[in-house]
Amino acid sequence: MPQLLPTPWFGTLLFAWVVFLGLFPKKVMTHTFPHEPVSPKTQKLEKTPWNWPWA
Template identity: 35%
Template sequence: MPQLNPNPWLFIMILSWLTFALIIQPKLLSFTPTNTPSEKISTSTKTLPWPWPWI
């Protein structure tokens, strides 16, 4: 059963995760977002009750 043999794919999976975690992720996290979120005060809207026709 070739599915149970971890030799070919285990090394590739570990290598790809290490590449992502050590090289790609720090480069992506170093970018600063251009559209920073602002401190807006949330306004709540008043909801009206639903007019049920059968009541």
């Protein structure tokens, strides 16, 4: 069963982890958003009781 031999796949695994841990975090951290996120307004909403006509 060739898929159990680590020789051809171990290099690919190491290369993928080097790319994922070395290249992608730099690209993600340097990403800039077009607009700064704005926190939602914290307003208290008026709650009116619901009057059930059959109660």
